[in-house]
Amino acid sequence: MDLEFSPEDIAFRDEVRTFIAENYPAELRGKQDEGDELSKEDFLSWHKVLYKKGWVAPAWPVEYGGTGWTVTQRYIWSEETARADCIRLMPFGLTMVGPVIYTFGTPEQKAKFLPRILSGEDWWCQGYSEPGSGSDLASLRTRAVRDGDHYIVNGQKTWTTMAQHADWGFFLVRTNPDAKQQEGISFLLVDMKTPGIEVRPIITLGGEHEVNEVFLEDVRVPVENRVYEEDKGWTCAKFLLAHERVGIAGVAASKRGIERIRQIAANELDGEKPLLANPFFRRKVAELEMDLTALEYTELRTLAGEAAGKGPGAESSVLKIKGSEIQQRLTELTLEMAGHYGAPYFRSFGEGDNEHGIGPAWANRAAPTYFNTRKTTIYGGSNEIQRNIIAKMVLGL
Amino acid sequence: MDLSFTETQDMLRDTLARFLADTYDFETRKKMLASPEGRDPGIWRALSSELGLTSAPFAEEHGGMGGGAIENMIMMEELGKVIAIEPWLQTVVIGGGALKAVGGAVADAVIPGIIAGDTTIAxxxxxxxxxxxxxxxxxxxxxxxxxxxxxxxxxxxxxxxxxxxxxxxxxxxxxxxxxxxxxxxxxxxxxxxxxxxxxxxxxxxxxxxxxxxxxxxxxxxxxxGGIDLIERIVDEATVAVCAEGSGIARKLLEGTVEYTKQRKQFGQPIGKFQALQHRMADMLIEAEQIASMTLMGTLRLNIPAAERKAAVSLVKAKVSRGLKIAGQSAVQTHGGIGITMELAIGHYFKRATMIESQFGTADYHLERYEALTLPA
The missing domain is CATH 2.40.110.10 (Butyryl-CoA Dehydrogenase, subunit A, domain 2)
Incomplete structure (x- = not known):
């Protein structure tokens, strides 16, 4: 056991660093740090660079297009991409449905979908939550009725992130209303261009259009697009949720977030001294670093367990809870730094006055980001649900 | 000691509450926000010249009702309950407060305009x-x-x-x-x-x-009056936004309790889950303490400056922390819908968040309190 990187790891880190420096799209630089909204093209431009290099899906098995990196190399990768402020790739294909397909899919499904997830040709969205089924996901009511070699799907999904761009969606649907809740659900891959699908925006507190409602009316889905057995889709859903929780910890991005707060607070004045010299403020930064370090090593232990063949289990709930709380505290601190400039709402700034900016650029999205980031303790299974999982699955209560 | 309101004060509260209930529903407020001016000037006209409410904290010689800080508290609390976007704090509490403090010709000249609704101050x-x-x-x-x-x-x-x-x-x-x-x-x-x-x-x-x-x-x-005058009117304003926060904390709690009675998951209203019950019990504790501190601060605005500042700082620090708990808990308990523009709860959360730092964060005020009351 050793915390230090080996010479090979250091060489790998340097390779990654050089690659990012030379290949990260110039037009994306700084966008993430300023909190700019990213377009589909923005996401895809970095995706395609990584695809070309063969680094787009480090966690996938090599046979399906993974990199074959060690746990340490994957750790280095996420550190370096966050350090360079690279945008995060959309997770719906790469870390959600991709692993479900290579784990549970048919050879035909693997051949059809995996290459297009890797190349970025297909943009995916997740049809899980419904208006009446949030935390209680298994109560979902979107119905799929078999009609020859098709399912006819009717129902409504909600909180569907980035569905406005999606080519494909993976949907949990009820195929057997008579079975016990979890036992009558199937996992379908749905072409979002199929007639009968309507996507309507939901605007969130910061004014963003990230999430949507998806209405399905007599949508015909070929049976061959069902992953795994009929009525056994909950197995895929649980597998995916456990995987989602690991990525959700966002350790590297939070490290970058703290680094950014350190930089800003070292320059922002509080009276005659930098804000970072304010004892209350610096204590909060120190506490965040303490908690983030604890999270980081918990994640590393989980990943080491995974490398040794233990799938992510209920422990991933620990990562989700602490990771989401830390992400929120980062936004609280940023809003605190903004002071009076937390108030101006950036979407209302008129055009044409280039002489007078309104506050420092980093402060412009502090409040909207703070509002928006309240989602992290709600999505991916709310933190209340995660604690239930720990109580039930780990503690046996 | 007497912590009860007078009949006149109760009546004032009822008048404003009834008017706001009729005119300031969530959908109407949304339309005001989206309009080019960002408000409906008719509302200010009604609050001032029609209902005479802006006269509450002013002396009778200026055409006022002879009230003061308690009247400001009552009004701000009710305005908070509908997250009103009226310039009441700026015009009546701060502008009016400064004019009352200095008195003389400028007070005689400007206060009647505030009461009539012609004068608004930032x-x-x-x-x-x-x-x-x-x-x-x-x-x-x-x-x-x-x-x-x-x-x-x-x-x-x-x-x-x-x-x-x-x-x-x-x-x-x-x-x-x-x-x-x-x-x-x-x-x-x-x-x-x-x-x-x-x-x-x-x-x-x-x-x-x-x-x-x-x-x-x-x-x-x-x-x-220099910095002493400025500190005094800002202390008055600080307590007034705490009163606004008190109204908001009540609505955050009410809205959350109501929602958890309606929203069903796992075959029952989510309000039946102990984890959420305890969270809402904590929200109630915060709302009560916010109300208590606001009342204390309101009643301590006319004591010597050093004591007043110490008292107001304790009030604001507690209220800032309470609003953070109340706002975050309300959103978390609602789930995703709490982060959308669609429900009022998110808008209460946004205003609560801005009050947290208005006229100083909890840290700022604890530091000010320490400097005034603890030996170095």
Whole structure:
């Protein structure tokens, strides 16, 4: 056991660093740090660079297009991409449905979908939550009725992130209303261009259009697009949720977030001294670093367990809870730094006055980001649900 | 000791509450926010000239009801309950408070306009570098003949796009952060040399960056009292936003309890889950403490300055922390719908969040309290 990187790891880190420096799209630089909204093209431009290099899906098995990196190399990768402020790739294909397909899919499904997830040709969205089924996901009511070699799907999904761009969606649907809740659900891959699908925006507190409602009316889905057995889709859903929780910890991005707060607070004045010299403020930064370090090593232990063949289990709930709380505290601190400039709402700034900016650029999205980031303790299974999982699955209560 | 309201005070509260219930529903408020002016001026007209409510804290000699801090508290609490976007704090509490404190000709001249609804005031005190220290002022007021000339930049001036008058803090002498030399001026908002950049705020108000460039103002624009006067009116304003926060905390709690009775998951209303029950019990505890501290602060505004400042700082620190708990808990308990523009709860959360730091964060006020009361 050793915390230090080996010479090979250091060489790998340097390779990654050089690659990012030379290949990260110039037009994306700084966008993430300023909190700019990213377009589909923005996401895809970095995706395609990584695809070309063969680094787009480090966690996938090599046979399906993974990199074959060690746990340490994957750790280095996420550190370096966050350090360079690279945008995060959309997770719906790469870390959600991709692993479900290579784990549970048919050879035909693997051949059809995996290459297009890797190349970025297909943009995916997740049809899980419904208006009446949030935390209680298994109560979902979107119905799929078999009609020859098709399912006819009717129902409504909600909180569907980035569905406005999606080519494909993976949907949990009820195929057997008579079975016990979890036992009558199937996992379908749905072409979002199929007639009968309507996507309507939901605007969130910061004014963003990230999430949507998806209405399905007599949508015909070929049976061959069902992953795994009929009525056994909950197995895929649980597998995916456990995987989602690991990525959700966002350790590297939070490290970058703290680094950014350190930089800003070292320059922002509080009276005659930098804000970072304010004892209350610096204590909060120190506490965040303490908690983030604890999270980081918990994640590393989980990943080491995974490398040794233990799938992510209920422990991933620990990562989700602490990771989401830390992400929120980062936004609280940023809003605190903004002071009076937390108030101006950036979407209302008129055009044409280039002489007078309104506050420092980093402060412009502090409040909207703070509002928006309240989602992290709600999505991916709310933190209340995660604690239930720990109580039930780990503690046996 | 007597902590009960008078009949007149109860009546005032009822009048305002009824009026707001009729005119300030969530959908109407949304439309006001989206309009070019960002508000409905008819509401201000009704609150002032029609219902006479803006007269509450003013002396009878000016046409007022003879009330004071308690009346301000009552009004702000009710305005908070509907997350009103009216310039009440700026005009009645802050502008009115400054005028009452200095009295004399300027009070005689301006207060009747506030009561009638013709005069609205914005408080230009914050500066880009200043954070919450009221003496951290770079804006200058240079004596020039009988008057002054203003130069500087004021940040995030709430209600400035609607204001007929600006209440401005500026330095006639001394260096930045020095208490001596900071003065308060009441000026015509349309004085030559003033330019504004207007915007909406994240909590639904309209505000401006205000720039003074060789803005000449008359000598009697200075309201004598210096930093002590400014601290006093800001303490009054601080307690008033705590009262607004108190109204908001109640609505956050009410809305959350109501939602958890309706929303079903796992075959029962989510309000049946103990994890959520305890969270809402904590929200109630916070709402009660916010109300208690607001009342204490309101009743301690007229004591010697050092004690008043210590009391107000305890109030604001507690209220800021309570609002954070109440707002975050309300959103978390609602789930995703709490983060959308669709339900009122998210809008209460946004205003609660901005009150947390308005006139100083919990940390700022605890530090001020420590400096005033604990031996070094």
């Amino acid at each position: 408080f230009a005190y914050a500066e880009p570098q200043g954070r919450y220290n009221l003496a951290d002022i770079g804006t200058t007021a240079k004596a020039d003949g009988a008057g002054y000339v203003l130069n500087g930049h004021k940040a995030s001036v709430y209600a400035a796009p609607w204001a007929t008058h600006l209440l401005v803090t500026a330095r006639t002498g001394g260096s930045r952060r020095e208490r001596a030399g900071v003065e308060l001026f009441l000026i015509d908002a349309n004085s030559p040399g003033i330019s504004r950049r207007d915007y909406a705020t994240v909590d639904g108000f309209r505000a401006s960056e205000v720039y003074f460039e060789n803005c000449a103002i008359p000598g009697d624009a200075l309201l004598p």
